[in-house]
Amino acid sequence: MTQRIAVFAFNGEPMCFVHGLLNALNMRQSGMDVALIIEGNATKTFCDLSKPEAELHKLYQEVTEQGLVDCVCQACANKMGVLEEVKRLGLPLCSEMQGHPAMARYIAEGYQIITL
Secondary structure, three states, X not given: OOOEEEEEEOOOOHHHHHHHHHHHHHHHHOOOEEEEEEOOOHHHHHHHHOOOOOOOHHHHXXXXXXXXXXXXEHHHHHHOOOHHHHHHOOOOEEOOEOOXXXXXXXXXXXXXXXXX
């Protein structure tokens, strides 16, 4: 059975956040089923990386092209002022737990949870 990992990235500090993206890519390349959930101030950081002039834009492209982003927290994106940008980028939103993605759903689906 393929190992299932849900990476909840909360921390938007760029060096921390980038490690979450790199690890998600590495896990996928290792054959794992990876779901990347973007929460907290990481919602703004991810939108910042979507800009072509961003230093780490290539990493953003790689993560999105591989379909690793399972969802972006709707409540956090709204609070960080990037909800419309997330929608414009076509990123999936989750809000089943009072506006936030629910870890319980991922656990029920057999995912191991990692938070960053």
